[in-house]
Amino acid sequence: MTDIQVLVVDNEPLMRQALKIILEAAPGFQWLGEATNGIEAVDFCAGNNPDVILMDMQMPRMDGVEATSIITTNYPGIGVLAITAFSSEEYLVPALRAGAAGYLVKDAEPTEILAAIQAVQDGSAAISASVSQDLIRAIREAHDVKPSSSIGPNPMALSEREQEVLQLLARGRNNPEMAAELHISEATVKAHLSRVMAKFGVRDRVQALIRAAQYGLVELHMD
Known part of the structure; x- marks a missing residue:
C-alpha cells in the first residue's frame, strides 16, 4: 500500500516540526512538504499531489478557510483536515463549509491525528471528540x-x-x-x-x- 502523502500548513514553525516528526515516525504516512500560509498551500497543490493536507485555520496572508475552499474546489482529490487551537463556531463551521473533511484541535494525541488522516484518506469524516459537541451546538445556534x-x-x-x-x-x-x-x-x-x-x-x-x-x-x- 502506498504511503499517505501529507502536506502540513501552519504558520507556527514548532507546530510544523511537531507534525513532521509524527508523520515521519509513523509507518504508512509520508511528510510531503510544508507551507506557512494559505497562498503557499494553494501554490504547492498546483505542482504536487498531496493526499491529505493538515490545514491550520488562522494564518496570515490567506487563512485556512479560504485556502481550503480553493483547494477542495480546484483539486477535489485532495482531502483537507483542519487542525487548529480553536473549536469555536468561528472556525469550526466555516472550515467544514469550505470543504474540510475533518476538524481536529492541536492538542490531539498523535494517534488521533494519524487516525484522522487515515479517515480522510479513506473518504470518511474525522471530527475530534473534543469538538463534536461544539459542532452540534454551532449547527443549532448558527443555522437555527x-x-x-x-x-x-x-x-x-x-x-x-x-x-x-x-x-x-x-x-x-x-x-x-x-x-x-x-x-x-x-x-x-x-x-x-x-x-x-x-x-x-x-x-x-x-x-x-x-x-x-x-x-x-x-x-x-x-x-
Whole structure:
C-alpha cells in the first residue's frame, strides 16, 4: 500500500516540526512538504499531489478557510483536515463549509491525528471528540435548525437504517462509533450516509444534519 502523502500548513514553525516528526515516525504516512500560509498551500497543490493536507485555520496572508475552499474546489482529490487551537463556531463551521473533511484541535494525541488522516484518506469524516459537541451546538445556534413546516414533507423517504445513522450523527458519533453501535461495517455506514446526503440534495454531513433537523427527523443533542 502506498504511503499517505501529507502536506502540513501552519504558520507556527514548532507546530510544523511537531507534525513532521509524527508523520515521519509513523509507518504508512509520508511528510510531503510544508507551507506557512494559505497562498503557499494553494501554490504547492498546483505542482504536487498531496493526499491529505493538515490545514491550520488562522494564518496570515490567506487563512485556512479560504485556502481550503480553493483547494477542495480546484483539486477535489485532495482531502483537507483542519487542525487548529480553536473549536469555536468561528472556525469550526466555516472550515467544514469550505470543504474540510475533518476538524481536529492541536492538542490531539498523535494517534488521533494519524487516525484522522487515515479517515480522510479513506473518504470518511474525522471530527475530534473534543469538538463534536461544539459542532452540534454551532449547527443549532448558527443555522437555527428547528423543525419547520414551511420546508414541506420529506422529499424522499429514508430507510430505517438511514434514520438510525442520522440519529447517531446528530449525537456526534463518528463512523467507527456508528458502525459499532449498529453492528455494521464502516463501509456500510459511509454508504448509508452517502444515500442520505443524495436524498437530501446536500454535499456534506453538516448540511445533512441541518436538513434533517428542519424536517424534524432528528434533535441535536448536547450530551
